[in-house]
Amino acid sequence: MQNRIATPVGITLDRFIKKKQNDFAFATGELSQLLRDIALAGKIIHREVNRAGLLSISGAYGTENVQGEEQQKLDxxxxxxxxRALKNGGEVCAIVSEEDEEILDVQNPNGRYIVAMDPLDGSSNIDVNVSIGTIFSIFRRVSPVGxxxxxxxxxxxxxxxxxxGYLLYGSSTMMVYTTGRGVNGFTYDPSLGEFFLSHANIRIPKDGNIYSINEGSYESFEPHVIKYIKFCKKQNYTARYIGSLVADFHRNLLKGGIYIYxxxxxxxxGKLRLNYECNALAFICEQAGGKATDGKQRILDIQPKSLHQRVPFYVGSTNMVDAATAD
Incomplete structure (x- = not known):
């Protein structure tokens, strides 16, 4: 009991954000507040996900999103x-979501930021109690404020x-994010209502032995992908594919591995969306020492041509990504 009493609870997300804001001489606090708004929404989704079965909010909603995918109620x-959280926070001028066809102008011309998001990645797994997540990207607007x-x-x-960053709703809820100075992960303590720093300065191993790919489409893959899968099998690599992008990515980020779609x-x-899935995870992976490509070029160098543009996606440990995309 004495040891438990003496155990520190750690650094809260709010305190960490404040500390990092002080590292920037000209920081105004707007980005920090935006990250807090996202964390707040994540707490709300944590609550909804954890009581979905009790409130009958799992299952299909009965409509399709702009991608032609059946929406789940939790989507x-x-x-x-x-x-709602981003609007109320007052820091954004527009939102781009996987669930909406057009840009959402939040009628805040003084907002300095754009948020692109997949509000609930892997939602088809909700009904079977498998980990799901939220992915977000934050951009500074280039048009004049006002x-x-x-x-x-x-x-x-x-x-x-x-x-x-992303939020992962699994055995515990985590928020992992980067502002271009490394990657840090925070675990949610529902008893205190706070995210606490649990994974400081995350670094992905340069190599790994986990490969994540839906082999159900094996026969339709390009020859170099089939060749790489055969290589993985010969090396006795471990195949792990959950079907929730955030969950697969998170595991490989911590343990070393590659995710391929x-x-x-x-x-x-390809199937994954550049603007609100691939860009965010590519940024995180690179900041952790990994690599992300569409098979030919760096994901972060691709100029988007449309809101819901799709790209092939190879992300993870540098050596594995290089091997998977070699001619």
Missing amino acids: VIANIRFI GPVSQEDVLQKGSEQVAA PANKKSVN
Whole structure:
């Protein structure tokens, strides 16, 4: 009992954000507040996810999103919750969501930031109690503050992100994010209502032995992907594929591995979305010492042409990504 009483609770997310804000001489606090707004929405989704089965909010909603995918009830709830938190926070001028066809102008012309998000990644796994997540990217607007939002604001290269992160709702809820100075992870303590620093300065191993890919599409993969899968099997690598991008990425980030969602005959341009899935995870992975590519070029160098643009995605340990994309 004495040891438990003496155990420190750690650094809270709010305190950590404040400390890091002080590292920037000209910081105004707006980005810090935006990260807090996202964390607040994450706490709300944590609550909804953990009582979904009791409140009958799991299962299909009965509509399709702009991607042509069947929306789950929690997809809709998460989208509403995050939009509401971001609007109320007052730091954003526009939001781009996987669930919405067009740019959401929040009628705040003085907002300096754009948020691109997948409110609930892996939502098809909700009904079977498998980990799901939220992915977000934050950009500084390029159009004049006080004026209308432009296409240039929301179609920026991933290299222009000022922050990115994800929330993972699993055995515990975590928030992992970067502002371009390393990657840190925070675990939510629901008894205190706070995120605490649990994974400081995350570094992905240069190599690993985990590969994550949906081998159900094996026959439609390009020859170099098939070749790499065969290589993984010969090396006795471990195959791990949850079907929730955030969960697969998070495991490989901590343990070393590669996540692959390549182009195939059905999805010739890949399936994952550049603006609110791949850019964020690529930024995080690079900040942790890893690599992310579409098989030909760095993800963060791709100039988006449309809001819901899809790309092939190879992300993870540097040596594994190099091997998987070699000719």
